[in-house]
Amino acid sequence: MKYLFPLFIVSFLLAFSCNKSVKKEYLKSVNITPAEFEARKSTCRDQLNYIPDLQHLDQTPIKYIRVNFHVMCNDEGKGNFDPKMGRYFINMVLKAANGKMKGNKKMNLPPGNDTPVLPMRYQYVLTGHPSDAKDDGIYFHNDDELYGMIGSGKNRNIYNKDVYNKYGIQKDTVLNIFIMTHPIDSLKSKTYVKDSKGIGYPDFVKVTNWFYKLKNARWENGKLEGTLNKWNAVKLLNHEIGHSLGLRHSWRGNDGCDDTPTHSNCWNKTKGKAPCDVYWSNNFMDYNAHSSAWSPCQIGTIHRNMADKKKKIRKLLVKKWCTLDEQKTVTISRDTDWLGAKDLEGNLIIENGATLTVHCRLSIPGKGKIIIKPKGKLVLDGATLENDCGDNWKGIELWSKDENKGSIEIFNDSKILHVENEIEMKDRES
Numbered sequence: 001m002k003y004l005f006p007l008f009i010v011s012f013l014l015a016f017s018c019n020k021s022v023k024k025e026y027l028k029s030v031n032i033t034p035a036e037f038e039a040r041k042s043t044c045r046d047q048l049n050y051i052p053d054l055q056h057l058d059q060t061p062i063k064y065i066r067v068n069f070h071v072m073c074n075d076e077g078k079g080n081f082d083p084k085m086g087r088y089f090i091n092m093v094l095k096a097a098n099g100k101m102k103g104n105k106k107m108n109l110p111p112g113n114d115t116p117v118l119p120m121r122y123q124y125v126l127t128g129h130p131s132d133a134k135d136d137g138i139y140f141h142n143d144d145e146l147y148g149m150i151g152s153g154k155n156r157n158i159y160n161k162d163v164y165n166k167y168g169i170q171k172d173t174v175l176n177i178f179i180m181t182h183p184i185d186s187l188k189s190k191t192y193v194k195d196s197k198g199i200g201y202p203d204f205v206k207v208t209n210w211f212y213k214l215k216n217a218r219w220e221n222g223k224l225e226g227t228l229n230k231w232n233a234v235k236l237l238n239h240e241i242g243h244s245l246g247l248r249h250s251w252r253g254n255d256g257c258d259d260t261p262t263h264s265n266c267w268n269k270t271k272g273k274a275p276c277d278v279y280w281s282n283n284f285m286d287y288n289a290h291s292s293a294w295s296p297c298q299i300g301t302i303h304r305n306m307a308d309k310k311k312k313i314r315k316l317l318v319k320k321w322c323t324l325d326e327q328k329t330v331t332i333s334r335d336t337d338w339l340g341a342k343d344l345e346g347n348l349i350i351e352n353g354a355t356l357t358v359h360c361r362l363s364i365p366g367k368g369k370i371i372i373k374p375k376g377k378l379v380l381d382g383a384t385l386e387n388d389c390g391d392n393w394k395g396i397e398l399w400s401k402d403e404n405k406g407s408i409e410i411f412n413d414s415k416i417l418h419v420e421n422e423i424e425m426k427d428r429e430s
């Protein structure tokens with residue numbers, strides 16, 4: 001005990017001496033400066049302002065899209081995967097599709113490009129019903145009327161939404177993916193083409209032909225035998241979800257991105273055969289054998305849409321930004337402009353000597369806070385600080401030391417909402 005007592009005193013003195021000159025207080029009131037800058041709302045709509053910054057990936061937290069799968073069979077349970085093979089195949093495809101996004105590749109077009117290769121910062125997560133532990137998010141339906149999907153020709157039904165209307169589950173929170181198949185009767189026709197087709201609506205996806213990629217794969221004595229080709233399914237899944245996320249085909253006309261040039265949509269590189277010997281794409285939103293690349297503008301478009309409260313896709317995301325995770329604290333150490341909306345998952349710290357200027361919506365998690373260090377500065381120019389989850393965040397903590405104090409400037413119609421330590425916004429007299 002006699003050794004513990006001095007130790008306690010030393011710890012106390014250390015704690016005291018380290019903190020004695022830094023004061024911390026929550027911001028209580030702030031003056032709004034009239035329109036000195038123009039509010040730049042259009043910046044919040046520009047997809048280029050949502051491209052992840054390779055030097056600061058923590059400023060674009062990974063978003064998780066909830067997905068479930070429906071395997072459609074005929075009334076006899078035929079024409080598509082059985083439950084055992086279906087679950088195996090779907091889990092395999094999902095893992096590979098997430099893997100493709102973790103390993104984004106360099107764009108092949110235009111030839112000689114120096115387009116950066118950026119991480120996608122989103123993933124899919126298989127989601128059953130939260131109240132049912134046995135629900136793995138993979139379902140099997142037998143329905144003669146709705147199991148078949150025909151991609152082209154006079155009997156085309158690719159755009160039909162009946163299957164989603166009848167079998168969609170957790171439609172408000174999960175992207176429903178329907179594994180359709182070729183109608184057994186159609187396969188009897190010699191002219192029927194077993195196309196790998198799909199369609200990506202904002203709230204559901206239909207794909208077909210996955211079952212026919214099984215080739216001779218089968219279970220024998222509890223082991224998988226034969227060949228299982230997953231890559232076509234992976235490509236189709238990422239392509240169709242790309243549409244659900246707001247991407248357009250990139251080969252014809254304007255897809256809203258300058259880094260995805262138009263081209264003649266060659267399936268593959270074909271030696272000596274112009275233009276496919278030079279202009280073959282590897283982008284996911286073209287039809288090609290490679291499907292390995294997304295461009296920065298495409299990634300920005302996806303993140304812009306996921307940040308947009310009016311878009312259906314936002315409702316399908318796991319709301320990671322609702323729970324404070326101190327490990328996800330974002331620290332700003334150099335002058336930074338946030339020109340797009342953000343959903344932070346941790347606290348926000350503005351370091352000494354750095355200014356953060358926020359122009360759009362910024363969500364802070366419940367119980368989270370913004371810390372402005374003594375020589376740090378926060379500027380709000382047309383920004384809305386909020387909690388997107390119906391919760392309160394703590395507020396803006398200003399640190400001071402000697403003559404320096406963390407500062408904040410507010411311009412235009414900026415708002416600070418949902419704070420526990422309320423902030424009075426006063427009009428500055430001119």
Ligand SMILES: [Zn+2]
Nearest residue numbers: 239240243249
């Ligand atoms: Zn498409």
